Amino acid sequence: MRQAALLEALKSIVGEAFVITNAADMETYMNEERGLFHGTALAVVRPASTIEVAEVVKACVSAWVAIVPQGGNTGLVGGAVADGQVILSMGRMNRIRAVNPEGFTMTVEAGCILEDIRNAAEAEDRLFPLSLGAQGSCQIGGNIATNVGGINTLRYGTARDNVLGLEVVLPDGRVWNGLRALTKDNTGYSLRNLFVGSEGTLGIVTAAVLKLYPKPVAMETAFCGLPDLDAVLPLLERARRASGDQVSAFEVICRTGVEMSTTYLEGVSDPLESPHPWYALVEFSSANSDDPLRETFERFLEGAFEEGIIVDAVIAESLEQRRMLWRIREELPEAQKYEGGSIKHDVSVPVRSIPEFIRRASEAVVAVVPGARPVPFGHAGDGNIHFNVSQPVGMDTNAYLAQWHVMSKVVYDIVDELGGSFSAEHGVGRLKVEYLARYRSDVELDLMRRIKAAFDPKGTMNPGVFFG
Numbered sequence: 001m002r003q004a005a006l007l008e009a010l011k012s013i014v015g016e017a018f019v020i021t022n023a024a025d026m027e028t029y030m031n032e033e034r035g036l037f038h039g040t041a042l043a044v045v046r047p048a049s050t051i052e053v054a055e056v057v058k059a060c061v062s063a064w065v066a067i068v069p070q071g072g073n074t075g076l077v078g079g080a081v082a083d084g085q086v087i088l089s090m091g092r093m094n095r096i097r098a099v100n101p102e103g104f105t106m107t108v109e110a111g112c113i114l115e116d117i118r119n120a121a122e123a124e125d126r127l128f129p130l131s132l133g134a135q136g137s138c139q140i141g142g143n144i145a146t147n148v149g150g151i152n153t154l155r156y157g158t159a160r161d162n163v164l165g166l167e168v169v170l171p172d173g174r175v176w177n178g179l180r181a182l183t184k185d186n187t188g189y190s191l192r193n194l195f196v197g198s199e200g201t202l203g204i205v206t207a208a209v210l211k212l213y214p215k216p217v218a219m220e221t222a223f224c225g226l227p228d229l230d231a232v233l234p235l236l237e238r239a240r241r242a243s244g245d246q247v248s249a250f251e252v253i254c255r256t257g258v259e260m261s262t263t264y265l266e267g268v269s270d271p272l273e274s275p276h277p278w279y280a281l282v283e284f285s286s287a288n289s290d291d292p293l294r295e296t297f298e299r300f301l302e303g304a305f306e307e308g309i310i311v312d313a314v315i316a317e318s319l320e321q322r323r324m325l326w327r328i329r330e331e332l333p334e335a336q337k338y339e340g341g342s343i344k345h346d347v348s349v350p351v352r353s354i355p356e357f358i359r360r361a362s363e364a365v366v367a368v369v370p371g372a373r374p375v376p377f378g379h380a381g382d383g384n385i386h387f388n389v390s391q392p393v394g395m396d397t398n399a400y401l402a403q404w405h406v407m408s409k410v411v412y413d414i415v416d417e418l419g420g421s422f423s424a425e426h427g428v429g430r431l432k433v434e435y436l437a438r439y440r441s442d443v444e445l446d447l448m449r450r451i452k453a454a455f456d457p458k459g460t461m462n463p464g465v466f467f468g
C-alpha cells in the first residue's frame with residue numbers, strides 16, 4: 001500500500017480528525033523533555049479503542065510502515081521518538097473500565113493518565129502506588145512499557161509488581177486478551193512480564209488490570225541531615241526495622257543538590273538550620289488508623305540521633321510542609337538547569353554498594369572533566385541513584401555536553417563492576433542502545449533478539465529501540 005493509500009485507510013479507521021499529518025500539529029509529539037531527540041513522522045494516529053488500534057496496526061504492517069507507540073511522551077531515552085514512522089498516540093484510550101475495591105484491582109485503558117488512576121483508586125478508598133514526578137502527564141501504558149519505578153518502589157515495587165493482567169495488540173494486529181485479575185497463575189511463560197518493560201517493541205498495550213492496596217491513612221515525613229555518606233545504609237536499615245517495613249520512601253540528596261533546589265526553586269528554603277553533607281527524605285505510611293505511626297516515627301528518629309547517623313531532622317507538620325520537603329527532591333533536576341549542562345545517569349547498584357558507587361563515580365567524573373560537579377540523589381531505598389553531573393562553573397555548555405558519552409562509559413563501567421544496571425528506571429530506548437550491547441552478555445542479547453523476532457518478525461514495532 002502506498003503512503004497516501006495508507007493515510008486514507010488510517011483515516012477511515014480512526015476518523016479524519018485523528019490522523020495528524022500537518023508538521024505544526026505533529027510538533028508536540030516529536031520532542032521529548034530533555035531535548036536530546038527531535039523526531040519526524042509520516043503521521044500521528046490517535047485511536048479510541050482496542051479494535052481501532054488493531055486495525056491501524058494491520059494497515060501499517062500491510063504497507064510495511066513501522067509504528068512507534070507513544071503515551072504521555074515523558075520518557076527520557078527517546079523510546080517514543082519516531083524517525084519517519086507512524087506514531088500511535090494512545091491518549092484517547094483513557095477510560096477506567098472498572099474499579100473493584102473488594103478485589104483490590106482496577107481495569108484501565110492504556111491512555112489513562114497515571115494521576116487520574118491514582119485519584120480513581122483514592123475515591124474508592126484504595127491506593128494505586130506508582131508515583132513519579134511525571135504522573136500528571138505520563139500514561140499507564142507508557143508506565144508499563146517502561147516498567148516505571150518512582151518514589152514508592154521500596155514499599156510497593158515497580159510497575160511489574162503492580163500489573164496483574166494485560167490486553168495487547170500484537171505486531172500482526174491480533175489482540176491478546178490477558179486481562180486476568182489473578183495473583184497466582186502458573187500456566188507457562190509469563191507473557192505479561194515480557195510486555196512489561198518491552199518499551200513498545202513487542203506490541204501495543206491497550207489495557208491493564210492493576211493491583212490496588214488499602215489507602216494509607218497516616219503518613220510521616222522527615223528531612224534528615226546526615227553526618228556523611230556512610231550513614232545512609234544504617235539509616236535505611238533502622239528505618240525498615242523500626243517501621244516494620246512500612247517505609248514508603250527513602251530518598252537521598254547530596255548537599256550540592258539541596259543548595260541548588262533552595263537557591264533556584266521559588267518558595268523552597270533549607271529546612272535545617274545548618275548545612276550537612278548528605279540528606280535523607282524518609283517517609284513511613286500506614287493504612288491502619290490505630291497504628292501509632294507518629295510515635296514509631298519519632299522513636300526511629302531519636303534512635304538514629306543517638307546512634308549518630310542523623311545530626312538534625314525536621315518532621316513535616318502539615319501537607320504544605322511535606323510538599324515543600326518533596327519539592328527539594330522532585331524539582332531538583334529543574335533547579336539543576338540553572339547551573340548549565342547536566343550529564344545524567346539513571347543507575348542502580350546493590351543497596352550495600354551505594355556509598356562505594358557514589359565515591360568512585362564522583363572521583364572518576366572529575367578526572368574526565370576537571371571541575372565537573374556531581375549532584376547524586378535518588379531512590380536509595382532500592383539502590384537507584386540519579387547520578388547527575390553539572391558542568392564546571394563557567395565552562396561552555398556544549399563543550400561540556402560533548403563529553404556525555406566519555407563520562408557515561410566511565411560511570412557505567414563502575415556500575416557494571418559493582419553488579420548494577422546502567423538503566424534503573426528510564427529504560428534503553430534509542431539513547432542507550434550501545435550500552436545494552438556493551439553491558440549485557442551475548443547470551444542475554446541473543447535471547448532478547450529471539451524474543452523480538454518471535455513477536456515481531458517483520459520488525460515493524462518500534463524499530464531502533466534496544467537494538468539500533
Ligand SMILES: Cc1cc2nc3c(=O)[nH]c(=O)nc-3n(C[C@H](O)[C@H](O)[C@H](O)COP(=O)(O)OP(=O)(O)OC[C@H]3O[C@@H](n4cnc5c(N)ncnc54)[C@H](O)[C@@H]3O)c2cc1C
Pocket residue numbers: 033068069070071072073074075076078079080090110131132133134137138139140141142143144145146147148149150151199200201203204205206425426429462465
Ligand atoms: C519529570 C519526570 C520524572 C520522571 N520520574 C521517573 C521516575 O521517578 N521513575 C521512572 O521510572 N521514570 C521516571 N520518568 C520517566 C518515565 O519512564 C516516564 O515518565 C513514564 O513511564 C513514561 O510514560 P509515558 O506515558 O510518558 O510514555 P512515553 O514517553 O510516551 O513512552 C515511553 C516508552 O513506552 C512506549 N509506550 C508508550 N505507551 C505504550 C503503550 N500503550 N504500549 C506499548 N508501548 C508504549 C513508547 O514506545 C516508549 O518506548 C520521569 C520522567 C519525567 C519527565
